[in-house]
Amino acid sequence: xxxxxxxxxxxxxxxxxxxxxxxxxxxxxxxxxxxxxxxxxxxxxxxxxxxxxxxxxxxxxxxxxxxxxxxxxxxxxxxxxxxxxxxxxxxxxxxxxxxxxxxxxxxxxxxxxxxxxxxxxxxxxxxxxxxxxxxxxxxxxxxxxxxxxxxxxxxxxxxxxxxxxxxxxxxxxxxxxxxxxxxxxxxxxxxxxxxxxxxxxxxxxxxxxxxxxxxxxxxxxxxxxxxxxxxxxxxxxxxxxxxxxxxxxxxxxxxxxxxxxxxxxxxxxxxxxxxxxxxxxxxxxxxxxxxxxxxxxxxxxxxxxxxxxxxxxxxxxxxxxxxxxxxxxxxxxxxxxxxxxxxxxxxxxxxxxxxxxxxxxxxxxxxxxxxxxxxxxxxxxxxxxxxxxxxxxxxxxxxxxxxxxxxxxxxxxxxxxxxxxxxxxxxxxxxxxxxxxxxxxxxxxxxxxxxxxxxxxxxxxxxxxxxxxxxxxxxxxxxxxxxxxxxxxxxxxxxxxxxxxxxx
Numbered sequence: 151x152x153x154x155x156x157x158x159x160x161x162x163x164x165x166x167x168x169x170x171x172x173x174x175x176x177x178x179x180x181x182x183x184x185x186x187x188x189x190x191x192x193x194x195x196x197x198x199x200x201x202x203x204x205x206x207x208x209x210x211x212x213x214x215x216x217x218x219x220x221x222x223x224x225x226x227x228x229x230x231x232x233x234x235x236x237x238x239x240x241x242x243x244x245x246x247x248x249x250x251x252x253x254x255x256x257x258x259x260x261x262x263x264x265x266x267x268x269x270x271x272x273x274x275x276x277x278x279x280x281x282x283x284x285x286x287x288x289x290x291x292x293x294x295x296x297x298x299x300x301x302x303x304x305x306x307x308x309x310x311x312x313x314x315x316x317x318x319x320x321x322x323x324x325x326x327x328x329x330x331x332x333x334x335x336x337x338x339x340x341x342x343x344x345x346x347x348x349x350x351x352x353x354x355x356x357x358x359x360x361x362x363x364x365x366x367x368x369x370x371x372x373x374x375x376x377x378x379x380x381x382x383x384x385x386x387x388x389x390x391x392x393x394x395x396x397x398x399x400x401x402x403x404x405x406x407x408x409x410x411x412x413x414x415x416x417x418x419x420x421x422x423x424x425x426x427x428x429x430x431x432x433x434x435x436x437x438x439x440x441x442x443x444x445x446x447x448x449x450x451x452x453x454x455x456x457x458x459x460x461x462x463x464x465x466x467x468x469x470x471x472x473x474x475x476x477x478x479x480x481x482x483x484x485x486x487x488x489x490x491x492x493x494x495x496x497x498x499x500x501x502x503x504x505x506x507x508x509x510x511x512x513x514x515x516x517x518x519x520x521x522x523x524x525x526x527x528x529x530x531x532x533x534x535x536x537x538x539x540x541x542x543x544x545x546x547x548x549x550x551x552x553x554x555x556x557x558x559x560x561x562x563x564x565x566x567x568x569x570x571x572x573x574x575x576x577x578x579x580x581x582x583x584x585x586x587x588x589x590x591x592x593x594x595x596x597x598x599x600x601x602x603x604x605x606x607x608x609x610x611x612x613x614x615x616x617x618x619x620x621x622x623x624x625x626x627x628x629x630x631x632x633x634x635x636x637x638x639x640x641x642x643x644x645x646x647x648x649x650x651x652x653x654x
Contacts (some may be wrong), residue, residue: 155621172308172319173208174412175201176218177304178362178384179255180405181223182532183243183446191407191431195438195446198247200409200430202439205248209307213248216384216401217255217325217362220269222516224528224535225449228456232311235267235456237361239449242273249275251304253323254282255362255384262331270295278304278360281342283335290442303346305354309314320354322346324361324371326385328606329454339363340371348379356422358364358382365390365401372397380412380425387480387518389429398425404480404518406432424428440610457531461638464528469644473523478517478533483568485561490515490533491568494640498540499570501632501639502595505542507571509553509581511605513564514538525644539598540633542622548588549617554579556607564607591619597636 177197185193205211220226220237230233252275258266263284270277270293279300292299304321322343327336339361347357359381361368368383372394380398387404402408403635411427454464477483478490491512500510517533557567573580581592599605601621603612613621625635633641 165376170311170416170418171208171210172306172317172381172414172416173211174358174380174414174482175204175213176210176216176400176402176410176412177214177406178382178383178402179387179520180215180244180406181219181221181516181535182405183225183239184450186205186405186407188523189434191433192405193432194241194243194433194444195296195440195533196246197406197409198439198573199436200411200432204411211492212250212306214321214360214382215244215252217253217383218257218384219244219255220266221257221260224516224532225453226539227260227531227535228453229459230452230456235449235453236261239271239453243445244444245272245274246323246445247439248395249410249500251276251278251323251360253278253280253360253362254325254328258330259329259331267294267420269589270300276301276304278302280322280324280346281337281339282323282325285333285335295568296582303350305350310416311418312420313366313467314439315420317416318356319414320346320350320357322357322359324363325428326363326367331651339367340374343371343375343378347375349504351377355420361553365392366388367400368392368399370392372399378386378497379422380414382410382412391429397497398427400429402429402574404528408432412533437521445536453517454528458529462527464526464531466522468527468530468641469525469603469648471525474522476521476525477523478515478519480515480518483512483515484563484566492570492644494534494636495568495570497640497643498595498597499634501636502540502542505571505593505595507592508540508595509567509569509570509572510565511555511557511564511600511608512568513605514599515568527637527641530640530644533640534637537635537637538601539624540597540600540602540636540639541624542633542644543594543596543601543618544620545593545615546588546619547586547590549615551586551588551590552592552617553609553611554586556611557561563606565608595633 183194205303220240220274225239226235226237229378276302306319307316310317322337356379357377358379366379376395378397382550385399386401389403389408390401392399400410403409408429408431411428415424417423457464476490495508516535603609624631632642
């Protein structure tokens with residue numbers, strides 16, 4: 151009799167563990183497949199180990215990635231099989247770890263539509279797109295995956311305690327409208343989520359969001375649509391957890407330094423009673439899955455060969471920081487004038503020659519990491535994966551003032567400026583010791599992207615702006631002109647600087 155009671159208890163406990171608990175493993179903003187900081191943090195082979203361990207205990211485990219993964223990735227800028235990699239390595243490795251669902255991040259649209267379509271088609275995981283659509287032949291249509299329209303939402307069915315009455319969870323995928331490519335159309339994130347909920351509310355028990363929005367937008371969404379029980383977000387790159395009403399909002403650290411593990415607990419009536427969210431560090435304490443590690447190493451080898459063909463030597467040390475650090479985290483470079491920005495600006499100034507100052511958009515810095523110890527050429531590629539040219543612009547002081555005002559009025563944005571050659575004083579900014587004169591012409595080294603008008607709030611800053619007198623571009627045939635690739639300018643500057651630094 152006692153044995154029978156114990157058997158029933160064990161069966162109930164096993165049933166509870168497998169069917170009354172649903173697990174979501176959340177990643178966001180992943181650009182690197184290999185560990186960072188000399189192997190200390192991150193690495194998708196380690197994430198695979200976490201996934202397998204949790205799935206072994208609970209088969210109702212789903213792995214989601216909340217946008218930004220095929221770009222901007224340093225390895226993506228290299229070539230393989232005579233083609234730019236363009237995120238192929240990300241899809242290949244994410245397929246291997248067992249990713250289930252993703253939504254678009256704004257950087258998925260860094261690529262042209264044909265490249266993006268290739269990456270979507272290569273995915274073994276599902277893309278959920280509630281508010282992001284494709285402009286095609288004058289019409290707005292869904293994006294497709296191997297000929298099938300991407301789903302506006304996904305309904306998961308998980309066995310619960312009630313026989314023939316599974317737990318039903320609706321997933322919605324929402325993207326911020328900050329990358330306005332001609333082929334992309336966005337609908338309002340709040341109205342769209344509300345419409346999705348209205349469509350499926352009678353078919354689900356609870357609604358879950360996979361979002362790539364700013365935290366303020368996530369909070370607004372939670373406040374205005376309390377039916378959302380969990381928002382697994384991205385975009386900010388730093389881990390956070392907030393609660394708005396009964397809605398939990400979480401974001402993990404970029405590049406899989408951490409992942410969030412959410413355990414949704416249901417009672418005998420299939421009612422959600424608790425969400426247990428744990429931030430898990432991905433570090434050396436987590437062993438690497440050998441199969442995924444081999445795949446990661448293969449892609450790194452392929453990409454490094456491509457960099458060598460471009461004239462880079464990825465493993466070559468260019469500077470030893472010894473005990474110093476260079477902070478390239480988004481929370482630093484987009485909010486304050488910092489050593490990383492000063493270094494890049496100084497390198498631009500040095501490469502351009504005969505200029506008064508240098509400035510660039512902090513959004514160009516994509517490493518979201520702290521460099522210390524031996525800095526390699528690959529680290530510089532990671533800092534600025536987009537590369538780009540350094541242009542020499544002759545511009546009026548009045549326009550320079552406008553640029554400064556625009557840049558420093560938007561901390562936290564990619565349009566926040568980093569600079570070299572200016573001085574901030576109580577009376578305003580000075581160049582070469584003198585206040586900026588509206589009518590004077592200044593020579594500036596400028597990142598080419600900043601003159602496209604595509605950066606946040608810089609729509610007016612194009613080569614056609616009447617405040618720009620002249621633009622000088624580097625000669626692509628001159629391999630010695632460091633202005634052809636800002637990364638070579640930084641490498642050259644650091645190598646010269648290191649000769650003096652190491653002897654101190």
